[in-house]
Amino acid sequence: MELRDLDNAAAFCELVGAPHLLTYLGLTEEVDPAEARAKLKSRRKFMQGMQANPKYRREALFLIKHFSSLSTVLEDGPAYLRDVRRRTESEHLPVLEMTVRGVLAGGGLGAQQEAYLRHNALSLGVSEETFREVLERIADEMQISLEGDPLSHAPSSQDLYKLLGVDPRATPVEVVDAYGHRIAELQPGDPERERLALAKEVLSNEESRRHYDLTTARTGPPARTRETVRPTQPRLEAPGGVSRLELLGDPVRTLSLRADPAEATIQLRNGGTGSMGGRAEADVPWLIVTPDQLDPSAAEQQILVRLDRGALTDEATAGVVTIETERGERASVVFELQRGPTAGNVIGLLAFMLLIFLFVAGLVLQM
Amino acid sequence: MSDDSQIVLGIDLGTTFSAMALVNNHGKPEIVPNGEGFATTPSVVHFYGSNVCVVGEEAVKMVVIDPENVVRFIKRHMGEEDFTLEFFGHSYTPQEISALILRKLKEDAEELLGRPVVDAVITVPAYFHSAQRGATAEAGTIAGLNVLSIINEPTAAAIAYGLDRIGGQRKLLVLDLGGGTFDVTVMEIRGTKLSTIASDGNAELGGKDWDDRLLNYVAEQFFEKYQLDPRDDAAPYQELYERCLHAKICLSTKERAVVPVNYRGKRLAVKVTRDLFEQITADLVQQCEDTSNIVLEKAGLTWDQLDDVLLVGGSTRMPMIRRMLTNLSGREPAEDVNPEECVALGASLAGVFRHRPDHPALREKRRAMVDRAKELRKPRPKPPVEPRPSPRGAVIGLAYGGHVAQDAVGDGATGGLPDVTIEDATTHPLGIIVLNKSRQERVFELIPEGTKLPHEIKHQFAYAFENMTAVRIEVTEGSGSFRDEVTVIGQVELTGLPPRPRGTRIDVVYSYGVNQILKVQVIDVETGGREGIDIRFQGGMTAEEVALARGRTSRMVVD
Numbered sequence: 061m062e063l064r065d066l067d068n069a070a071a072f073c074e075l076v077g078a079p080h081l082l083t084y085l086g087l088t089e090e091v092d093p094a095e096a097r098a099k100l101k102s103r104r105k106f107m108q109g110m111q112a113n114p115k116y117r118r119e120a121l122f123l124i125k126h127f128s129s130l131s132t133v134l135e136d137g138p139a140y141l142r143d144v145r146r147r148t149e150s151e152h153l154p155v156l157e158m159t160v161r162g163v164l165a166g167g168g169l170g171a172q173q174e175a176y177l178r179h180n181a182l183s184l185g186v187s188e189e190t191f192r193e194v195l196e197r198i199a200d201e202m203q204i205s206l207e208g209d210p211l212s213h214a215p216s217s218q219d220l221y222k223l224l225g226v227d228p229r230a231t232p233v234e235v236v237d238a239y240g241h242r243i244a245e246l247q248p249g250d251p252e253r254e255r256l257a258l259a260k261e262v263l264s265n266e267e268s269r270r271h272y273d274l275t276t277a278r279t280g281p282p283a284r285t286r287e288t289v290r291p292t293q294p295r296l297e298a299p300g301g302v303s304r305l306e307l308l309g310d311p312v313r314t315l316s317l318r319a320d321p322a323e324a325t326i327q328l329r330n331g332g333t334g335s336m337g338g339r340a341e342a343d344v345p346w347l348i349v350t351p352d353q354l355d356p357s358a359a360e361q362q363i364l365v366r367l368d369r370g371a372l373t374d375e376a377t378a379g380v381v382t383i384e385t386e387r388g389e390r391a392s393v394v395f396e397l398q399r400g401p402t403a404g405n406v407i408g409l410l411a412f413m414l415l416i417f418l419f420v421a422g423l424v425l426q427m
Numbered sequence: 428m429s430d431d432s433q434i435v436l437g438i439d440l441g442t443t444f445s446a447m448a449l450v451n452n453h454g455k456p457e458i459v460p461n462g463e464g465f466a467t468t469p470s471v472v473h474f475y476g477s478n479v480c481v482v483g484e485e486a487v488k489m490v491v492i493d494p495e496n497v498v499r500f501i502k503r504h505m506g507e508e509d510f511t512l513e514f515f516g517h518s519y520t521p522q523e524i525s526a527l528i529l530r531k532l533k534e535d536a537e538e539l540l541g542r543p544v545v546d547a548v549i550t551v552p553a554y555f556h557s558a559q560r561g562a563t564a565e566a567g568t569i570a571g572l573n574v575l576s577i578i579n580e581p582t583a584a585a586i587a588y589g590l591d592r593i594g595g596q597r598k599l600l601v602l603d604l605g606g607g608t609f610d611v612t613v614m615e616i617r618g619t620k621l622s623t624i625a626s627d628g629n630a631e632l633g634g635k636d637w638d639d640r641l642l643n644y645v646a647e648q649f650f651e652k653y654q655l656d657p658r659d660d661a662a663p664y665q666e667l668y669e670r671c672l673h674a675k676i677c678l679s680t681k682e683r684a685v686v687p688v689n690y691r692g693k694r695l696a697v698k699v700t701r702d703l704f705e706q707i708t709a710d711l712v713q714q715c716e717d718t719s720n721i722v723l724e725k726a727g728l729t730w731d732q733l734d735d736v737l738l739v740g741g742s743t744r745m746p747m748i749r750r751m752l753t754n755l756s757g758r759e760p761a762e763d764v765n766p767e768e769c770v771a772l773g774a775s776l777a778g779v780f781r782h783r784p785d786h787p788a789l790r791e792k793r794r795a796m797v798d799r800a801k802e803l804r805k806p807r808p809k810p811p812v813e814p815r816p817s818p819r820g821a822v823i824g825l826a827y828g829g830h831v832a833q834d835a836v837g838d839g840a841t842g843g844l845p846d847v848t849i850e851d852a853t854t855h856p857l858g859i860i861v862l863n864k865s866r867q868e869r870v871f872e873l874i875p876e877g878t879k880l881p882h883e884i885k886h887q888f889a890y891a892f893e894n895m896t897a898v899r900i901e902v903t904e905g906s907g908s909f910r911d912e913v914t915v916i917g918q919v920e921l922t923g924l925p926p927r928p929r930g931t932r933i934d935v936v937y938s939y940g941v942n943q944i945l946k947v948q949v950i951d952v953e954t955g956g957r958e959g960i961d962i963r964f965q966g967g968m969t970a971e972e973v974a975l976a977r978g979r980t981s982r983m984v985v986d
């Protein structure tokens with residue numbers, strides 16, 4: 061099976077509007093390859109009689125011309141289905157890759173960072189397998205070990221802003237300028253050059269910078285004060301307008317076990333013009349979210365997040381509350397548990413990060 | 428027909444119908460009817476078993492009961508790579524299927540004439556590109572024909588039409604709307620020379636598209652009533668298609684037609700008026716109109732500068748096409764053309780003009796001219812008023828419709844064929860891939876579109892790099908400046924050169940003959956070393972594949 065065969069299969073499924081070849085043929089994913097190919101063959105035969113039919117012409121011609129490709133991919137069903145999944149994911153891969161790159165530029169990956177990256181990758185429809193693959197590939201490229209003691213990966217000093225010596229509010233032009241100055245100080249061949257180039261690349265591109273900012277909790281002034289998340293392309297507004305989810309306040313919170321009641325509020329705003337229905341949900345049992353439905357008509361609203369001590373386990377360190385609107389926009393807030401000021405927790409705090417993947421597709425309608 | 432070696436079969440290999448013609452000894456082109464006695468043969472093949480097939484009317488009949496094994500419109504796929512159809516475990520390329528049609532024609536002609544027919548001239552739409560032309564030539568070879576040349580359909584039509592107008596000077600526009608292709612060509616007759624001035628078209632627009640519009644309309648009406656779509660099943664679709672085709676033809680003469688639909692026990696008679704039919708196909712006519720204007724502009728002419736307007740192809744029988752062209756040109760299209768036959772007739776004439784300098788008809792004509800010259804030299808008060816009685820067919824006229832032009836040949840001599848020169852022109856530019864000053868790949872055009880054939884051009888290029896020891900010429904077809912906008916149709920390499928500096932001169936010669944063969948030569952200016960190839964436009968099959976296919980299909984039973 062060659063890439064061209066898989067490309068042809070993907071193009072064909074797009075043409076006929078089927079998720080993949082097996083659904084097109086009315087078969088299940090577990091079907092025997094020989095049976096699938098026999099079915100495809102009889103479909104082709106039928107299509108030979110339809111090639112002049114205006115309603116089926118494109119389908120028939122494609123099937124006739126690329127029959128051997130389509131038949132080849134059916135030989136190895138599992139590999140084909142993996143490819144189908146990979147293609148669905150690939151829309152989101154550039155964003156994921158850039159984020160992983162940005163986080164790894166900190167010198168390593170803490171367990172918490174990895175958990176949140178994974179969480180968000182999965183919510184984008186990227187499989188665990190692909191996520192690992194991306195992570196390992198990029199770590200390999202950047203010569204960073206993913207194993208070992210998270211303590212040695214403390215990212216603080218490797219902040220990309222600090223690396224370039226710019227303020228988190230710096231404009232893209234200032235970023236490039238700073239890069240120019242810094243690089244001039246270095247000898248050719250200095251490994252630092254590569255990291256600088258990466259920092260410049262991540263920070264001078266609006267989208268990658270946004271993801272970097274949102275992924276990496278740093279000391280110093282948070283970059284999000286600079287940022288309001290905006291679509292980079294003009295939106296096509298539905299009649300009556302569309303909603304836009306905006307999260308106010310800090311996306312990383314601390315819940316102290318000593319406080320009673322231990323609770324926090326999430327402030328939301330609808331920055332768009334349409335109604336904003338949706339829901340809020342925690343990924344751990346020990347966080348209670350009220351209300352769990354958004355008020356569609358409210359311009360601003362609060363979600364109360366309360367700690368349920370009864371459900372709390374000893375290993376628990378953090379939980380995420382995700383708000384998802386009906387349009388598919390998402391925002392997440394990380395609640396970190398503070399049991400007491402231990403060294404591990406300080407490191408954990410630094411390692412905490414947040415991912416807000418505002419679904420670009422949700423924001424930019426039908427581009 | 429006394430001289431076997433002089434036979435050249437002119438073949439119009441059409442999308443829906445094919446026809447063939449021969450020039451008789453007196454220079455008159457005649458349609459050769461098929462085995463069933465018809466002037467045209469449907470270009471349809473039905474496979475009814477392993478390596479057995481039937482071509483023509485019989486195959487058309489079978490389409491409603493065995494749609495998977497009937498091939499129509501194969502011409503639309505000529506030159507397409509990867510396109511093969513399967514019948515009874517064998518797969519066939521478009522060339523092979525076309526070859527089966529050609530073989531039927533060839534064998535019917537042999538049967539009728541009682542002698543072998545080998546040499547042929549086959550026509551293609553002017554707008555076909557090289558792969559499609561190549562595929563057509565390959566189909567001929569597979570069918571066991573010796574394809575002397577491939578000529579453009581409008582050129583052939585113009586030859587048939589213009590033959591009795593030879594001698595003067597006139598410009599004509601040929602609009603050819605057949606079953607699957609559309610071409611507009613401006614030609615010029617000047618003395619005995621017939622040349623193409625400009626041409627454009629769409630190899631994917633033809634009567635079939637009008638059929639489909641009607642079919643879609645009828646199917647939608649049926650669906651509205653019963654939520655069933657007869658296009659969803661192969662046999663009902665074919666049956667409906669036949670009925671729509673019939674209704675379309677009716678609408679050319681009648682104001683209304685009815686398409687009866689009977690599908691899954693539901694019945695509906697869909698009424699269609701000519702008005703409605705014209706409404707749902709208005710954009711197709713518009714395309715024809717736009718192309719016509721473009722071609723005229725390319726030719727640098729205005730509509731009133733044209734002397735004749737010719738309608739060729741069965742679809743020009745639709746009043747909307749005739750009306751469109753009459754409105755544009757301000758004149759009625761020429762009447763004495765049979766749109767389905769003139770292409771084959773012209774092809775047979777082209778075969779004689781190009782490939783049979785010793786054809787009896789040409790000799791007869793030359794003799795007549797010498798006689799006449801002698802006669803004129805004699806001091807005689809007046810030539811006889813009464814025309815000499817001429818043998819049947821000796822007056823050059825058109826073979827169809829019984830039309831005979833009175834003494835139409837400009838020099839006043841009767842009998843035989845004048846020596847006509849046919850100049851085809853390229854419809855797609857030919858170029859070469861080079862590096863520009865900034866070392867970027869660009870396509871350099873050597874033979875522009877509309878260049879009269881035959882044509883030869885020499886151009887000097889220089890080494891782009893130091894110490895090159897080999898030069899590669901990549902021949903391109905199509906317009907555009909970048910590699911991915913054109914098609915590379917062949918390449919030549921000059922190797923083993925002594926290393927020399929940048930700027931070393933190399934000559935490249937393209938000569939494009941009437942035979943669809945492009946000769947490319949690379950000449951090292953300093954050493955005189957040269958390398959050349961003939962690029963016979965390939966339709967995607969290698970010579971071996973063609974030979975194999977020929978062997979394979981020759982064992983097939985075609986009836």
Ligand SMILES: Nc1ncnc2c1ncn2[C@@H]1O[C@H](COP(=O)(O)OP(=O)(O)OP(=O)(O)O)[C@@H](O)[C@H]1O
Pocket residue numbers: 439440441442443444445502604605606607608609633634635672675676677679739740741742743744745766767
């Ligand atoms: N009276 C008519 N009215 C409308 N259409 C007609 C009529 N007669 C024939 N046709 C159409 O003309 C087409 C056939 O014309 P023709 O034989 O010139 O085409 P072809 O040579 O097979 O195709 P092409 O030249 O495109 O390869 C068919 O689509 C047929 O339906």
Ligand SMILES: [Mg+2]
Pocket residue numbers: 439441442580605606740770
């Ligand atoms: Mg034709």
